[in-house]
Amino acid sequence: xxxxxxxxxxxxxxxxxxxxxxxxxxxxxxxxxxxxxxxxxxxxxxxxxxxxxxxxxxxxxxxxxxxxxxxxxxxxxxxxxxxxxxxxxxxxxxxxxxxxxxxxxxxxxxxxxxxxxxxxxxxxxxxxxxxxxxxxxxxxxxxxxxxxxxxxxxxxxxxxxxxxxxxxxxxxxxxxxxxxxxxxxxxxxxxxxxxxxxxxxxxxxxxxxxxxxxxxxxxxxxxxxxxxxxxxxxxxxxxxxxxxxxxxxxxxxxxxxxxxxxxxx
Amino acid sequence: xxxxxxxxxxxxxxxxxxxxxxxxxxxxxxxxxxxxxxxxxxxxxxxxxxxxxxxxxxxxxxxxxxxxxxxxxxxxxxxxxxxxxxxxxxxxxxxxxxxxxxxxxxxxxxxxxxxxxxxxxxxxxxxxxxxxxxxxxxxxxxxxxxxxxxxxxxxxxxxxxxxxxxxxxxxxxxxxxxxxxxxxxxxxxxxxxxxxxxxxxxxxxxxxxxxxxxxxxxxxxxxxxxxxxxxxxxxxxxxxxxxxxxxxxxxxxxxxxxxxxxxxxxxxxxxxxxxxxxxx
Numbered sequence: 001x002x003x004x005x006x007x008x009x010x011x012x013x014x015x016x017x018x019x020x021x022x023x024x025x026x027x028x029x030x031x032x033x034x035x036x037x038x039x040x041x042x043x044x045x046x047x048x049x050x051x052x053x054x055x056x057x058x059x060x061x062x063x064x065x066x067x068x069x070x071x072x073x074x075x076x077x078x079x080x081x082x083x084x085x086x087x088x089x090x091x092x093x094x095x096x097x098x099x100x101x102x103x104x105x106x107x108x109x110x111x112x113x114x115x116x117x118x119x120x121x122x123x124x125x126x127x128x129x130x131x132x133x134x135x136x137x138x139x140x141x142x143x144x145x146x147x148x149x150x151x152x153x154x155x156x157x158x159x160x161x162x163x164x165x166x167x168x169x170x171x172x173x174x175x176x177x178x179x180x181x182x183x184x185x186x187x188x189x190x191x192x193x194x195x196x197x198x199x200x201x202x203x204x205x206x207x208x209x210x211x212x213x214x215x216x217x218x219x220x221x222x223x224x225x226x227x228x229x230x231x232x233x234x235x236x237x238x239x240x241x242x243x244x245x246x247x248x249x250x251x252x253x254x255x256x257x258x259x260x261x262x263x264x265x
Numbered sequence: 266x267x268x269x270x271x272x273x274x275x276x277x278x279x280x281x282x283x284x285x286x287x288x289x290x291x292x293x294x295x296x297x298x299x300x301x302x303x304x305x306x307x308x309x310x311x312x313x314x315x316x317x318x319x320x321x322x323x324x325x326x327x328x329x330x331x332x333x334x335x336x337x338x339x340x341x342x343x344x345x346x347x348x349x350x351x352x353x354x355x356x357x358x359x360x361x362x363x364x365x366x367x368x369x370x371x372x373x374x375x376x377x378x379x380x381x382x383x384x385x386x387x388x389x390x391x392x393x394x395x396x397x398x399x400x401x402x403x404x405x406x407x408x409x410x411x412x413x414x415x416x417x418x419x420x421x422x423x424x425x426x427x428x429x430x431x432x433x434x435x436x437x438x439x440x441x442x443x444x445x446x447x448x449x450x451x452x453x454x455x456x457x458x459x460x461x462x463x464x465x466x467x468x469x470x471x472x473x474x475x476x477x478x479x480x481x482x483x484x485x486x487x488x489x490x491x492x493x494x495x496x497x498x499x500x501x502x503x504x505x506x507x508x509x510x511x512x513x514x515x516x517x518x519x520x521x522x523x524x525x526x527x528x529x530x531x532x533x534x535x536x537x538x539x540x541x542x543x544x545x
Contacts, residue, residue: 064441084447096438100460100538113446141538
């Protein structure tokens with residue numbers, strides 16, 4: 001892929017505003033004055049009341065939406081260039097699998113678009129299936145898999161071409177609590193192994209705290225960064241971490257920040 | 266009919282086939298009962314044959330006229346049935362291709378869509394059969410093309426509308442995903458829109474297949490070559506040979522069923538990803 005060096009910042013969001021339907025009566029100011037820098041290998045969560053623009057912020061980084069003011073750089077390039085260079089993978093709340101493609105071919109979709117040969121694609125999808133613990137399911141159709149398994153396929157698809165950045169929009173939002181915690185463990189292992197930077201949208205306090213190096217708390221519309229909370233839990237996190245004192249302390253900080261912005265709104 | 270349940274759904278392909286066939290038993294039983302009641306009612310109430318022939322008379326007429334050309338007739342039922350099938354099938358093929366192709370163009374290019382859609386809607390609101398005499402004037406009263414044209418127009422609309430919906434009603438997440446890969450419009454069409462439209466298209470085919478037979482026969486009532494099921498029905502009815510007219514209707518419905526069956530079979534081949542529950 002591109003020749004961007006590993007050093008430097010992964011994402012720089014510089015004084016970004018986003019207003020939908022600019023100039024019309026139905027104009028909505030979604031985000032205001034967002035400044036945020038994310039280092040390579042960092043795991044950062046965006047959390048805030050619904051409608052605070054956290055998904056919009058993710059889509060701005062993905063260049064699926066363009067900012068009204070300000071600039072966004074991903075690995076030192078404008079967001080659009082990063083998108084065209086396929087510098088990031090993406091996963092949504094709905095797994096968004098293609099029902100007409102078998103599981104392995106879903107994972108291979110981005111590789112196909114990038115012109116990989118059949119042999120290379122199959123080798124990689126096998127490897128990804130192994131990584132997300134779905135070895136042997138490549139020949140199934142998505143409907144034959146449970147919600148958690150489908151989400152694993154979506155993550156495997158997002159990481160299949162080894163992007164340096166993973167953008168996730170409430171990927172575990174539709175899963176039950178137990179599956180969810182299990183998926184969180186797996187995700188951390190996976191991104192640690194691949195050294196992927198992650199920007200993660202969630203509305204779960206415990207999820208944000210467990211996964212992140214930093215939790216960004218947004219205020220209600222128009223979304224502004226209210227507070228950034230460091231989570232010094234280290235890189236080795238497992239089920240015991242969920243009962244760790246630091247975990248509770250950080251989760252409480254996030255909860256109080258959210259309560260505070262809730263009162264403001 | 267208690268013997269029907271004697272063989273449980275077995276394992277292996279032959280067991281599965283038997284299980285499938287056994288699912289048809291209620292329908293077959295109901296059909297046979299209906300024919301028996303019909304036969305009995307006509308006999309018991311002494312209903313005139315010209316009002317409602319007995320199923321046995323219809324069956325007899327079907328056998329007698331299947332290959333033989335009797336009395337006033339110019340064709341056997343087999344020949345008439347085949348000729349009508351050819352018209353229905355070719356009209357179906359052309360109408361389906363036209364519908365799918367225009368749906369593709371109309372959804373891909375906004376201008377084309379804005380141009381075509383009002384015409385398609387107008388065509389659908391027109392009682393197409395009203396066009397049959399006009400088509401006769403255009404393509405010649407003895408030409409089969411005028412009948413074919415009616416079939417094409419009748420079949421076109423359900424295919425056009427359903428396929429267009431399938432091409433447009435795509436999950437937004439899938440579109441965002443494709444955009445995130447920097448995929449071209451052509452890739453989005455090939456990888457997302459067309460596969461998404463396949464179930465819609467196939468459903469429209471199920472509607473269009475029997476419609477094509479109805480359209481062909483009704484068009485034949487108004488003109489075109491005489492060696493078809495339409496004229497066979499009208500001519501025999503006007504000479505009070507109702508048993509033969511009914512026999513021709515039986516042939517027509519058999520043709521409709523066969524075309525419907527083809528549409529269902531295509532669904533199985535073209536959609537390997539469908540859930541078993543969706544099979545019907």
